[in-house]
Amino acid sequence: MNKLGILAGVAGVALTAILAAATAGSADEGKLEELKAQGFARVAIANEPPYTAVAADGKVSGAAPDVAREIFKRLGVNDIVASISEYGAMIPGLQAGRFDVVTAGLFMKPERCAAVVYSEPVLCDAEAMLVKKGNPKGFKSYEDVAKDTSATIGAPGGGTEEKLALTAGVPRERVIVVPDGQSGLKMLQDGRIDAYSLPVLSINDLVKKANDPNLEVVAPVVGAPVYCDGAAFKKGDEALRDAYDVELAKLKESGEFAKIIEPYGFSAAAAMSTSRDKLCSAK
Numbered sequence: 001m002n003k004l005g006i007l008a009g010v011a012g013v014a015l016t017a018i019l020a021a022a023t024a025g026s027a028d029e030g031k032l033e034e035l036k037a038q039g040f041a042r043v044a045i046a047n048e049p050p051y052t053a054v055a056a057d058g059k060v061s062g063a064a065p066d067v068a069r070e071i072f073k074r075l076g077v078n079d080i081v082a083s084i085s086e087y088g089a090m091i092p093g094l095q096a097g098r099f100d101v102v103t104a105g106l107f108m109k110p111e112r113c114a115a116v117v118y119s120e121p122v123l124c125d126a127e128a129m130l131v132k133k134g135n136p137k138g139f140k141s142y143e144d145v146a147k148d149t150s151a152t153i154g155a156p157g158g159g160t161e162e163k164l165a166l167t168a169g170v171p172r173e174r175v176i177v178v179p180d181g182q183s184g185l186k187m188l189q190d191g192r193i194d195a196y197s198l199p200v201l202s203i204n205d206l207v208k209k210a211n212d213p214n215l216e217v218v219a220p221v222v223g224a225p226v227y228c229d230g231a232a233f234k235k236g237d238e239a240l241r242d243a244y245d246v247e248l249a250k251l252k253e254s255g256e257f258a259k260i261i262e263p264y265g266f267s268a269a270a271a272m273s274t275s276r277d278k279l280c281s282a283k
């Protein structure tokens with residue numbers, strides 16, 4: 001197809017999306033019509049298995065995108081297109097319109113619940129620390145890291161574990177921002193950090209693939225809550241979130257939700273035993 005043809009095609013999709021939004025009633029109801037016309041939802045992920053993963057051929061998997069893909073298909077949005085983002089950049093990216101939704105294991109916490117519009121819970125997990133075999137510094141909690149004035153801990157930038165370490169009193173200069181799991185593993189193996197913290201299932205996945213006898217997992221981190229994520233939508237997209245929640249509830253009810261997430265190691269019961277309201281109001 002020549003350039004003119006491509007331009008006409010793109011204009012056609014845009015025009016369809018605009019018309020769909022205009023005829024779908026209130027602006028936020030138009031978002032679903034817009035995504036249907038677009039043919040896909042743009043999702044933010046982190047590439048942190050088993051929550052989210054991107055294979056060498058670009059195929060996106062992981063419990064969070066798999067749930068999202070199934071729900072969007074039921075809403076008439078045929079596919080998802082994923083962008084990898086640091087956790088700390090996901091909410092600003094959503095608010096700036098770079099993504100239509102965050103499906104990355106972005107844990108619900110009051111400050112995040114104030115900034116976005118979450119679905120009901122999807123993936124729940126405790127926190128873990130990866131340390132050298134024998135746990136030489138005896139870490140059990142983030143407070144233990146704070147008390148050891150020579151200790152450093154790696155964590156995702158803008159992530160929950162970074163916040164937990166800082167809140168536990170680890171000085172900023174001893175909390176090392178780590179871009180991804182493989183980097184954290186290498187930094188620990190090279191002795192550049194004394195601990196690397198991610199949720200339990202992410203750390204277990206790293207250890208399983210590392211095949212390194214000189215590693216040990218501290219889990220759960222004493223004093224750290226069990227968190228759950230939800231799909232995070234931009235404020236104003238409440239109607240899209242509500243439509244998403246209707247399909248999520250049907251998946252949970254039918255047992256299909258468990259079939260999607262439990263092979264990754266997540267518990268459907270854990271997500272079904274709590275709620276957005278409880279998690280967003282947790283102290």
Ligand code: 6CS
Nearest residue numbers: 105106107156159160161
């Ligand atoms: O929500 C978060 O901030 C955390 N969630 C996951 C799945 N991994 C690390 C991140 O810090």
